Amino acid sequence: MPDPKAQAAGEAESAQPPKELKQAKEPAQDSSQENNKVDPLQKKRDSERSDSIEESITYWQGHDNIPPSLEDAKNTLTEVMGLGSSFDVVFREMSFGGHKAALLCISGFAKDTIMDEILKRLTYLTPENLSTDVFASFMNEYIPHIQVEKGQLLSECINKVMSGMSAIFIEGETQVIVMDTRTYPSRNPDEPSIERVVRGSRDGFTETLLSNVALVRRRIRDPGLKYEMHQVGRRTRTDVCVAYIDDIVDKTQVKAVTDKIKSVNVDGIPLADKQLEEAIVGGGWNPYPLVRYSERPDTVASHLLEGRVVVFVDTSPSVMVLPTTFFDLCQHAEENRQTPFMGTYLRWVRFIGIFASMFLLPLWMLLVIHPELKPAMLEFIGPQKTAKIPLLAQFLIVELGVDLLRMAAVHTPTPLGSAMGLIAAILVGDIAVQTGLFVNEVVLYMAVASIGMFATPSYELGLANRIVRLALLIAVAAFQVPGFMIGSTLLIVLLTTHRSYNSSYLWPFIPFNAKAMGEIILRQPVLYSKTRPSFNKTRDNTRMPPIQENEKQS
Numbered sequence: 001m002p003d004p005k006a007q008a009a010g011e012a013e014s015a016q017p018p019k020e021l022k023q024a025k026e027p028a029q030d031s032s033q034e035n036n037k038v039d040p041l042q043k044k045r046d047s048e049r050s051d052s053i054e055e056s057i058t059y060w061q062g063h064d065n066i067p068p069s070l071e072d073a074k075n076t077l078t079e080v081m082g083l084g085s086s087f088d089v090v091f092r093e094m095s096f097g098g099h100k101a102a103l104l105c106i107s108g109f110a111k112d113t114i115m116d117e118i119l120k121r122l123t124y125l126t127p128e129n130l131s132t133d134v135f136a137s138f139m140n141e142y143i144p145h146i147q148v149e150k151g152q153l154l155s156e157c158i159n160k161v162m163s164g165m166s167a168i169f170i171e172g173e174t175q176v177i178v179m180d181t182r183t184y185p186s187r188n189p190d191e192p193s194i195e196r197v198v199r200g201s202r203d204g205f206t207e208t209l210l211s212n213v214a215l216v217r218r219r220i221r222d223p224g225l226k227y228e229m230h231q232v233g234r235r236t237r238t239d240v241c242v243a244y245i246d247d248i249v250d251k252t253q254v255k256a257v258t259d260k261i262k263s264v265n266v267d268g269i270p271l272a273d274k275q276l277e278e279a280i281v282g283g284g285w286n287p288y289p290l291v292r293y294s295e296r297p298d299t300v301a302s303h304l305l306e307g308r309v310v311v312f313v314d315t316s317p318s319v320m321v322l323p324t325t326f327f328d329l330c331q332h333a334e335e336n337r338q339t340p341f342m343g344t345y346l347r348w349v350r351f352i353g354i355f356a357s358m359f360l361l362p363l364w365m366l367l368v369i370h371p372e373l374k375p376a377m378l379e380f381i382g383p384q385k386t387a388k389i390p391l392l393a394q395f396l397i398v399e400l401g402v403d404l405l406r407m408a409a410v411h412t413p414t415p416l417g418s419a420m421g422l423i424a425a426i427l428v429g430d431i432a433v434q435t436g437l438f439v440n441e442v443v444l445y446m447a448v449a450s451i452g453m454f455a456t457p458s459y460e461l462g463l464a465n466r467i468v469r470l471a472l473l474i475a476v477a478a479f480q481v482p483g484f485m486i487g488s489t490l491l492i493v494l495l496t497t498h499r500s501y502n503s504s505y506l507w508p509f510i511p512f513n514a515k516a517m518g519e520i521i522l523r524q525p526v527l528y529s530k531t532r533p534s535f536n537k538t539r540d541n542t543r544m545p546p547i548q549e550n551e552k553q554s
Contacts, residue, residue, distance in 0.1 A: 045079070052234050054155040056080050064153050066174050070102050073154075073169055077104065081158060097125035099134055100171035104157075109164035111183040118143055118179065135173045143168075147180035159237055184208050189215060192295035192317070194459060197334045204295045209239050209314040215297035216243065220304060224248070230261050232276060236268025239314040240276065248307045250537040253501060257309050257322070272316035281322070281501070287467045289460035290500045292324040299333050307538035323503035325535070326495060327520045329458035330354055335523050343523035350455055357452030358465045359488075361395060362472035364445050366484055369476070383439045392477040394438050398446045399470060507535045 050056035057064050060079045067073045074091060077083040083091050090110075092103040101122075105115070121144050130137045139148060151157040157167050157176050164182025189211065192204035205212045213227055224246040231237045240261055244254055260280035269275040273293070281290045291311075294300050295318045300310055303321045311320040321328075330350060335343040367374050368382055368391060387394065432438045449469065456462035468491055475483035498505040508516035516533060518524075532538050 052155075053080065053158055057154050057158075061154075064155050066151065066154050066157065066169070066176055068172050068174050070100055070169055070171050074102070076154065077158075081161075094119075094122075096122045096138075097130045097134075098127040099130070101138075102169045103166060104161055104169065105166040105181070106161060106164060109182045109184065110166055111181050114145065114179075114181045115166065118145055118181075135170060135175055135177075138168065138170065139177050143177065143179065145179050145181070149178050151176040151178045159231075162237065163239070184210075186211060195294065195296050195299070195333060195457070197332075197337050199337045200333060201296075201298055203297060205297065205317045205319060207315050207317055209241060209312055212297075212312055212317075212319065213241060213243065216301055216304070216310075219297060219301040220245070225304070228258060230258070232261060232264050232279075233266055233268030236270060238269050238272065238276075241312040243304065243310040243312060245304055245307070248305070248532070248538050248540050249309060250307065250539065253323075253537070254309055256501065257311070261311075269313070273311070273313040273318060273320055276311070276313055277320060286494070286498060287464040288326075288495065288498055288505070289329065289458065289464065290322070290324070290498070292321040292328055292458065293318045293460065294321060295319075296333055302336075305543075306532050307536035323500035323536070325500070325503070325507050326461075326505055327507075327509070329461040330456070332457040340523050340525045344521075347521075347523055350457070353452035353455040354461075354465065355452070357449045357456065357462070358469050359472070360449050360452075361445055361469055362476045362484055362487075364441070365391060365395070365473060366476050366481065369480055373481075381441075383441050387439045387442075388436050389438065391439070391442070392473065394442045395446070395473050396470075398438070398442060399466075402446065402450050403466075503535050 048056065048059055050059050054064055057076060057080055061067065061072070061076050067076065070093065074083065077089075077091060081089050083089050088107045090103070090105050090107050094101055094103065103115075103119070121142055122138075125142060129142075139150070151160070151167060152175060157178060160178050161167050164180075164184065166179045166181045168177040168179070170177075184207075186206050186208040189203040189206050191202040195204075203215060205215065217225065222245060226244055226246050228242045230240045230242065232240050242254065242258055242261065257280065261276070264276070264279045266275075266279065269279070277291055292303075294303075300319055300321065304310055308321050308323070311322070313319075331347070332350065335347050335350075337343075338346065364381065367378070371382065374381060383391075389397070433440055433443060453462040453466055456465065472484060472487045472491075475487040477483075479486070492506075492510075495506050496504070496510050504511060507513065508520065513534065516535075519529065527544075530544050531541050532543060534541070
C-alpha cells in the first residue's frame with residue numbers, strides 16, 4: 001500500500017508551479033510596474049497646449065532667447081520642431097576654427113549649391129583666423145553670401161527656418177546667423193488657362209510668392225512700388241504681400257487692408273487667397289465677389305497704375321485686386337490687345353453674353369407664360385410643341401445638368417474630355433428632346449446662357465450670375481411679370497448696396513459718372529485716358545503730365 005505521507009507530499013509538489021514559471025512571472029510583474037511609471041518628459045509633452053511657436057519655446061525652456069549651449073538648443077528644437085522625428089529637419093553639428101557650431105535647415109528648402117559654398121569656406125578656418133568676437137568673424141568675414149542677418153530670438157529663427165532659410169548656431173553665442181538659402185519647388189510661369197489672350201504675354205503667376213512679385217516688378221520699374229510683407233496664421237505662417245504704388249494709392253485704403261490682415265487670428269490659411277479674402281473682406285452669403293482675382297502680371301500692373309491695392313498670397317497662383325466693381329469683373333485683357341474699335345466690339349459682345357446668361361431664360365419663360373407680351377416680330381419665339389415635363393422643371397434639370405457637366409470636366413482627364421462632351425450632347429441632350437422629355441428651345445437657350453456664363457472673364461462673377469438666373473426663373477414661375485420686375489429690382493438694389501472696401505460696386509453706373517461710363521462702354525485709346533478712375537480716390541489722378549506752354553506754342 002502507498003504511504004499516505006508520500007502521497008500528500010506528491011500532491012503538494014504537483015500543486016506548486018514549476019520554478020521556470022515562477023521566474024517567468026516575476027519579470028512580467030516588474031515590467032508592468034515599470035509601465036505604470038509615467039515618463040515625466042512624455043507627460044510634459046502630453047500636457048502642452050501652446051498656440052504659437054513663441055508659447056511652445058517658452059513652455060520648454062522658460063524664455064524665448066537663444067541658449068548659448070548647443071545641447072540646450074538641440075533639446076528645445078527636438079521638442080518644438082520635431083528634430084529627430086521629422087526626417088527633413090536637419091541639425092548638422094560641426095566644428096569651424098576650433099569652435100563648435102550647428103547648421104539648422106529644412107532639407108527640402110535648402111539650396112545645395114549655396115550651402116556647399118558656405119560650408120566649404122568655413123572648413124578652411126583655423127583658430128588663428130578668428131578674432132575674439134567669433135560671431136562677428138563668422139558673419140562679416142567668412143560667410144560668402146548676400147542675404148545674411150542676425151537672429152536674436154529663437155522663435156524668429158525657427159519661423160525663418162520653417163520658411164526655408166538656414167541658421168548657424170555657435171557654441172557660447174546667444175545669437176544665430178540666419179541665411180536666405182531657400183529654393184521652393186515651383187513650375188514655369190506659363191500662361192493662365194482662364195485669362196488666355198490671342199496676342200500678349202504668355203507668362204502667368206505661379207505658386208511662389210517671390211516669382212510673382214518679380215513678374216510685376218519687371219513691368220513697373222517705379223521705386224514707388226511698395227511690397228509690404230505680413231504673415232497670417234499661427235501655424236501656417238503664410239506669407240502675404242500687400243503691393244501698391246506709394247504716390248498714387250489712397251493711403252487710408254492701404255492702412256485699412258493691412259490692419260485687417262494683421263487682425264486675422266486663425267490657425268492658418270492653407271487655401272491661401274480665398275480664405276484670406278473671407279477673413280479681410282467678408283461679404284457673408286452674398287454671391288457676388290468683392291475682389292478681382294487675376295493670374296496675369298500685366299493685368300495686375302495695370303490695376304496698380306490705376307491706384308488699386310494688390311494682395312499676393314504665397315502658394316497661390318492668383319492675386320487679389322481691390323477694390324473692384326461689377327464692370328471691372330466684366331473686362332478682359334484681350335480687349336486692350338486689339339484696336340480701340342475691335343476692343344469695343346469685343347467688349348459689347350461680352351456684355352451681351354453676360355446679359356444673356358442672366359436674363360435670357362427668365363425673359364423667354366415669361367413670354368411663354370404670357371404670349372400676349374411678345375411683339376409681332378417675335379411671334380416665332382416659343383415652344384412649338386409641349387413636353388412631358390413642366391417648363392420650370394426642365395430648366396432646373398438642365399441647370400443641374402450643366403453644372404454637373406462643368407464639374408465633371410474639371411475632374412476628367414484631357415484625353416477623355418471630348419468623349420464626355422459627346423456623351424452629354426448626343427446621348428443625353430438629343431435623346432431627351434427626341435423622347436419628348438424636353439423642349440428644343442429649352443436646350444437651345446440654356447446653351448446660349450451657358451456660353452455667356454463661360455464668356456464672363458471672372459469665374460466667380462459667372463457663378464454668381466447663374467444663381468441670379470435661377471432666382472429669376474423661380475420668381476417668374478411663381479409671380480410672372482411682377483416676379484420678374486421685383487426680382488430685377490432687388491438685384492439692382494443688392495448690387496448697389498454691395499460695397500468693396502467702401503467703394504460702390506456699380507460705379508460708374510451708380511453713382512452715375514458719364515465720362516467713366518463712356519470709358520466702360522467704349523474702349524478708349526491709350527492717349528485719350530488722361531486720368532485715373534475717380535472711385536479709387538487716388539492721390540495722383542493724372543496719367544499724363546499737363547502740357548506745358550512751350551509745348552502748346554510748338
